[in-house]
Each structure stands twice: as C-alpha cells, then as structure tokens.
Amino acid sequence: MELGKINTLKVLRESDIAYVLTDGLVEVFLHKKEAKKPYLDGEDIDVFLYSDNQGRVTASTKEPLIQLNEVKMLEVVSVNERYGAFLYYGMVKDLLLSLDDLPNDSRDWPKPGDFVMVEMINKKDHLYGHIIGRKQITDHFPDAYKIADNETVEANVMYLIDNGLVCFTKDGHEIFIHKNNYRERYHIGQLVKPKILKQNPSDEYVGTLIEQKEIMLEKDALRILDYLERNNGIMKYTDKSNAEEIQQVFHMSKSAFKRALGSLYRAKKVILNKENTKKI
CATH class of the missing domain: 1.10.10.10 (Winged helix-like DNA-binding domain superfamily/Winged helix DNA-binding domain)
Incomplete structure (x- = not known):
C-alpha cells in the first residue's frame, strides 16, 4: 500500500460501518460514507489512502485533487498560527501546509480563499502540502502554453523576495513582478492579475501590477x-x-x-x- 496514492485493494469483509480492505498483507478501513456503492467480498476497488485525524491509514473512493509527489494549486480553507494553513484537496481531512513552509511574519501567510502551489509529501506517514523551489515548480509544467506580451493573466503570489514577487498561474507559468511594478503589500496565495511585459530566456515572465501611465x-x-x-x-x-x-x-x-x-x-x-x- 502507498499512502497518498490510489491503490487497488480487495474487499476482505463488511462490518456495520465500514468495509475492510487488504492488499494481502495489511488491512485498512473504508467507511461506508466514503463508499460509492455496496461492495462484495473479494471485489477489487480503487481507493485513495490517507491518514485520518488519529493518524490511522484510511481509504476513500473519492478522487483527490493531488497525489503524492504531484504539484497542484490548492485552495486555503483555514489558517492556524500554531500549525499553518489547511488546504482542500478533496478529502474529509484537509492537507496541512506547515508553518515551517511559511514566512515568520503571519501577515505574509495565505488567507482562506487564496490558492497556493504545493507538492504533496509523506512525512512520518502523514501527508502534507510542501512549498518547493520556484524552478522545481516549472519542472512539473514542461508543456505550459506561451503567454503573449501585454496579456493580462491571473496568478497567485508564491514567493516574497527582496526585489519583488514571484507568482504562478495554475498552469505553471512563473511570473516575476519587480517591487517597482506594484504599490501594495501582498501575501502568499493572493490572487493578482499582472500584465505581461516580456518573457526572459529562462522562460520566466516579467509582469506589472500598475497601469502603463504610472x-x-x-x-x-x-x-x-x-x-x-x-x-x-x-x-x-x-x-x-x-x-x-x-x-x-x-x-x-x-x-x-x-x-x-x-x-x-x-x-x-x-x-x-x-x-x-x-x-x-
């Protein structure tokens, strides 16, 4: 069995509230609320495996928005200054983006309704969202379509660096906005609509958040x-x-x-x- 991925398991038996599934070695529970239909003993079904709030491996027939080692843009549903930001990825339990991945100043943290680009990782048999390096993100989107100069796009702030902002579209375009080209304070995950000025040889786009006359x-x-x-x-x-x-x-x-x-x-x-x- 592999946590964070869809596994094909066999129905071992049915209980009052769940189906017991197995790969032949280990048993996990599929709660009947997570089942698509009644299952027969011996039937093979595809399920996503994650750890519940008690740390137990559990199964779901729901399709996750992200799987282990994938990189996706996920919505922030809540924020807790003791733990970090919680991201919706299609399961009953949200995915934690740890405070270790976030800036020291909580004003720079994402807010509910924002979107962040994360990789799903397995850390000590628990699934987490993880912010990876900006160039690693683009490696996950090698076929991103080209954006034309002067086109305005939607993107989300992902990195706050000394000389500006690094944003990403949901399709993996990297857009750098120099600090001279915006006027407000922005935070990670915030939606912005930059106008594209040019594309660098490294495939990074350069954009602006201020009007041309400014x-x-x-x-x-x-x-x-x-x-x-x-x-x-x-x-x-x-x-x-x-x-x-x-x-x-x-x-x-x-x-x-x-x-x-x-x-x-x-x-x-x-x-x-x-x-x-x-x-x-």
Missing part, C-alpha cells in the same frame, strides 16, 4: 508615491515645503520635488492642498 512616471514621482503609501496616503509636504526638509526626506532638490508633484497631479494620483498632499 510606469511612465519619473523615479522621483514614484519615490513620492511610495512615501504616501507608507504613510496612509497623506503627507505634510507640498510645493511650499522647505528645500532642506525635502532633501532630507526625499533626497531630491525642491525643483525636482515640484516637478514630480506636478507629474503625479497630472496623472491624477494626488490632490494638492495648501497644508498637505493626499494620494487619490
């Missing part, structure tokens, strides 16, 4: 926009602010600051008031 903003304007987003969308600095203060906070001259504010205003990104500047 891509065209100058670096100084982006710096001001980043500051606003880190400060709840409002700041006391205006085109009347002291030049030394502007240099200290934004590392730019007052004239550069005024030009950047003007470009943000024309792009309808900010409201310019006498006493403050607000992000729209």
Whole structure:
C-alpha cells in the first residue's frame, strides 16, 4: 500500500460501518460514507489512502485533487498560527501546509480563499502540502502554453523576495513582478492579475501590477508615491515645503520635488492642498 496514492485493494469483509480492505498483507478501513456503492467480498476497488485525524491509514473512493509527489494549486480553507494553513484537496481531512513552509511574519501567510502551489509529501506517514523551489515548480509544467506580451493573466503570489514577487498561474507559468511594478503589500496565495511585459530566456515572465501611465512616471514621482503609501496616503509636504526638509526626506532638490508633484497631479494620483498632499 502507498499512502497518498490510489491503490487497488480487495474487499476482505463488511462490518456495520465500514468495509475492510487488504492488499494481502495489511488491512485498512473504508467507511461506508466514503463508499460509492455496496461492495462484495473479494471485489477489487480503487481507493485513495490517507491518514485520518488519529493518524490511522484510511481509504476513500473519492478522487483527490493531488497525489503524492504531484504539484497542484490548492485552495486555503483555514489558517492556524500554531500549525499553518489547511488546504482542500478533496478529502474529509484537509492537507496541512506547515508553518515551517511559511514566512515568520503571519501577515505574509495565505488567507482562506487564496490558492497556493504545493507538492504533496509523506512525512512520518502523514501527508502534507510542501512549498518547493520556484524552478522545481516549472519542472512539473514542461508543456505550459506561451503567454503573449501585454496579456493580462491571473496568478497567485508564491514567493516574497527582496526585489519583488514571484507568482504562478495554475498552469505553471512563473511570473516575476519587480517591487517597482506594484504599490501594495501582498501575501502568499493572493490572487493578482499582472500584465505581461516580456518573457526572459529562462522562460520566466516579467509582469506589472500598475497601469502603463504610472510606469511612465519619473523615479522621483514614484519615490513620492511610495512615501504616501507608507504613510496612509497623506503627507505634510507640498510645493511650499522647505528645500532642506525635502532633501532630507526625499533626497531630491525642491525643483525636482515640484516637478514630480506636478507629474503625479497630472496623472491624477494626488490632490494638492495648501497644508498637505493626499494620494487619490
């Protein structure tokens, strides 16, 4: 018998609540709630084997969404900070994605309704979801279709790295989004809709989560926009602010600051008031 896979077993006998199945050496239970129909003694049936909440190997005739060593996108159904995230894969018992696979900051964890790409592994006779390396994921999807430049796709955030986000589509496309090309804080599993900018020779796609007109903003304007987003969308600095203060906070001259504010205003990104500047 192999845990985490569909096995063909023989019905040994029937009890009040279950069928006893065997491979000739070991016996397991198939609860009648998990059976598709009544079975006869000696009948061969295909069942998926997993461990129940008591750690006992049990059988189900339901078809799992993932099997041992496969990589699939699974939905998060609940999160427990003591254990990790629980994923639905078609069985009565959900699949645990251990906190060992997740960032230290729980704000970066997936939330119920998110989807994460995981491999099913067997660890000490218990099945788990496991986040593998990003290049290992693409190895599981060698025939992924090509995405065209400027196409917008749905993907889920899988890795939070120093210079951006690494996302995956359900079909295994890897999409890198540089930190300059998004404005919010994202977490693992979160659905995003990046626009594809190009495909690298390594087959990794590069995408953006900001509008084209914002891509065209100058670096100084982006710096001001980043500051606003880190400060709840409002700041006391205006085109009347002291030049030394502007240099200290934004590392730019007052004239550069005024030009950047003007470009943000024309792009309808900010409201310019006498006493403050607000992000729209």
